[in-house]
Amino acid sequence: MRFSSSLSRLINDHSSYSKLLVLLSVSGSGSLLAYAQSHKDVANPVIVGPEQSDPTTKKKEKIVVLGTGWGGISFLKDIDTSSYDIQVVSPRNYFAFTPLLPSVTCGTVEARSIVEPIRNILMKKSGEFHFWEAECLKIDPENKRIHCRSNINDNLAGNNDFSLEYDYLVVAVGAQVNTFNTPGVLEHCHFLKEVEDAQSIRRSVIDCFEKSVLPDLTEEERRTNLHFVIVGGGPTGIEFAAELHDFFEEDLFKLYPSVKDLVKITIIQSGDHILNTFDARISSFAEEKFKRDGIEVLTGSRVVNVSDKHIDMKLKANGQDFSVPHGMVVWSTGIGSRPVIQDLMKTNGQGSRRVLATDEWLRVKGSEHVYAIGDCATVDQRKIKEDILNIFETADKDKSGTLTKYEFQDVVEDILIRYPQIELYLKNNHISEVQDLLKDSDGKERKEVTIEQFKTALSQVDSQTKSFPATAQVAAQQGTYLSSCFNRKTHCEQNPEGPRHFSSTGRHQFRPFCYKHLGQFAPLGGEQAAAELPGDWVSMGHSTQWLWYSIYASKQVSWRTRVLVVSDWTRRFIFGRDSSRI
């Protein structure tokens, strides 16, 4: 025993000895090769799946992906690893199904049930992947290099900093909370962006109850501690309020009956209505349901300061200041750029912008070989008026100075693809065909259109240019789109499939990214939900909640999380939610 332990200690202390040991036992080139192989593994540590490197083939281009949220994962799920060397850097070694975060705050679903280790996801694909749990601190497009730091505690051996080279960089780091510089928000508010946020909210809710039932508190103190404030009336804030209300009604009031009547939930919304990105019917359905549930909705109020015990607001209508005491505040409004993105924007000429801009092919403007998807960037939709002369000239094949119907028809498909705002404009103005735009003021068809008439006809179209919402849906579609572009890169170099270039000749290599809105849900508690479905269909009530259950179960990233989420729901139906403070 002692000899073997001393030997192994020796090896441990001086790892070079182990190499020596291997070399000593070498009896042929096979063993030497085996050692060389294992050594290579260590230098490039996280190789998942069989190695496919063949020295005779051309070196694969390296794509580095930053982030493992919706955008990053969608990209990674579809990218062809036989064509690219894929490296992933993210401070979280898992993907989280963020739409269920509000459910995690109250224990309707457990945190572990909505996360899937990134390595599990990658392992399911064949081919090579590397994953590093680290945060990218700096992007250096000039040298095609990023600088990263692991956030693992310093107790462990080895440097936490490293840098990576890339051929292409896919930035999918998401956004951070935006406090709009409101004092006290960072110090005294909870957020709802990460799994840890949801867990900390869950503990705090229980703290508020446990503190409120202690002896020696005045009723006012109990009431203060049991006042739950949510800033932001968007889908996340609303769903959280609904979850909280259900948690109280179905579980906590039974366990803390004496303070039942002192509990209050307030939603603070700066706009006039909650859920104001939804159909007005949903918005008022939610407001009425919340009224019945006793959830107060303070609309038209702006938060100006948050302290540990009070939240100060200003009524927008008359500028009146007022303040309410609170037990906890959840800040669920606004997103801002992460420092690494702000830093990139300073170097690529976007320094004066608020959000990083990409073109319609998701390429970061001013940074070659850098792509951005999801909440960290916004697609800067090309305005048609900037290209109107080029379009006219391209379309006017006979160079007559006027466009005929047939000349216009020839470019219609391309401009519809290149400027999706046209389609939106037609729809909102109930115009059935794009050719109708060229009609005269009396609605009669023109035989030929001059450049001035052409400009006038399209002058209103750009007003419909809209940025995409900061949702999982957009990020996921962008990830899928981008990976399909990379996968078909060689093919599309020969056979470009995008719309024609109006400012030059030829066609764009790919069609621009086009967002397809599949609808959105707003769970409202008490087994009721509201949904906006494709085709302007609005659905509300209990059946919608069941639709929500089935869609959210089907959208899970793995069978493991699917089974866990569904069994969590079942567990909640049978046993209720857990109120242990862990």
Add this chain to the structure above:
Amino acid sequence: MRFSSSLSRLINDHSSYSKLLVLLSVSGSGSLLAYAQSHKDVANPVIVGPEQSDPTTKKKEKIVVLGTGWGGISFLKDIDTSSYDIQVVSPRNYFAFTPLLPSVTCGTVEARSIVEPIRNILMKKSGEFHFWEAECLKIDPENKRIHCRSNINDNLAGNNDFSLEYDYLVVAVGAQVNTFNTPGVLEHCHFLKEVEDAQSIRRSVIDCFEKSVLPDLTEEERRTNLHFVIVGGGPTGIEFAAELHDFFEEDLFKLYPSVKDLVKITIIQSGDHILNTFDARISSFAEEKFKRDGIEVLTGSRVVNVSDKHIDMKLKANGQDFSVPHGMVVWSTGIGSRPVIQDLMKTNGQGSRRVLATDEWLRVKGSEHVYAIGDCATVDQRKIKEDILNIFETADKDKSGTLTKYEFQDVVEDILIRYPQIELYLKNNHISEVQDLLKDSDGKERKEVTIEQFKTALSQVDSQTKSFPATAQVAAQQGTYLSSCFNRKTHCEQNPEGPRHFSSTGRHQFRPFCYKHLGQFAPLGGEQAAAELPGDWVSMGHSTQWLWYSIYASKQVSWRTRVLVVSDWTRRFIFGRDSSRI
């Protein structure tokens, strides 16, 4: 909307207004009573179950219970709430099934699956209970009062300090980790006593792996980070090592294949064998299994210092010092008294002792009306030699100065109950009957026994006095015993059921606490376990692991945790353990 919200804000700001509102709406004494009732609820907040207070009946005696571990919960489950007013103080608002903590460290079982909110447990009993999430800082037996402080963060309104009066105090606060004053242990080691400890170990294990696969680390650094050290070869440390080994083999090696060969687990044990409280067969079975698994066991080594990257030891045999680098250390040896207990011992004359002592009825020596159960105290077993004269005099009914066989027979039952070490002595010396102790040196029966012969006969018996192990089993049996004493207090005042007093007249009110050892398990990983079962039966291997599963499932405190634990086991079989770092 605005009026109602302003009104409710007004009420919120000035809670006394709400009383006014209630008073304004009073139309008769019924309403007033209703208000008074709700107000009373607030002052005595956590009333679970129907109220049974009837002013005509005698005021119930108040039992305050400190702690919600095994001892506290067993006491609470059986205590008769119609006879006592029960108040519970604990810094944790849940009961944790601690024997599964090693499973939580690797995600074999989730933390939430082994905890049950204390209010849920109490609610299942009819009758009144009060629970306060706070830590008892000081016990004041003179004034029958305890001083408590809530550990909830200071952001919330109201004082965190309060004090409670009691008629009887049941101390079940458990023990804390004992570092034996080894430098660096508190700063650099993980422990395995609380749910939070297990969660933090789980995160650290993943950190060690994620750090080790980062680029730019030397092989030695990777090896250091992947060296997992466990100090203590008792059941907890061994089970943790086994869990860790399974976690690596079954899950992590697949996800981190490149560092697979650098991982090492070491157990440091000061004694000559691991599991040295178990049967020797189990101990060597475990050692052999660990040897096959590549888990190193360093026996006869004492830890003298722990730093963030090294652990320094001394070989007991030759005093040789040596040091090994580590990624993480789990300290799983030794328990010590909590500060509140140390403080109590200073006031009740036990200041020079290491552990709080109770008598065999679990009454704290020197502190009237205070009882202690579980790991926070030890039962000071009465030595027979201190009472030998009294026993002889009591038994010698005819005051002849000698004992006949019949006179002795008359007190046998009482002394067997009062001094359980006798039975142990008989068993260990293969003596079938206690009367055989009185035989002469040739093994012949004596007709009469003198006091000197009596002393000699019983002189070796006290050597078998043993303190109970610090296990859940002992704590649970003590809790059940103590509640049964309280429940039958009135009855047993009239009809004492304990052994006779030898130093005075009459009988003890209750039989002393008697521990019944039901055996113990040691899961060894790879679906194998070892068990010591009643009747000196030893069982090892796969079938024992299944026995372990079924016993641990059946011992769960609620159906909720039972279902969760079993479904966690099933989930692990199907999907493996989760390696997300949350």
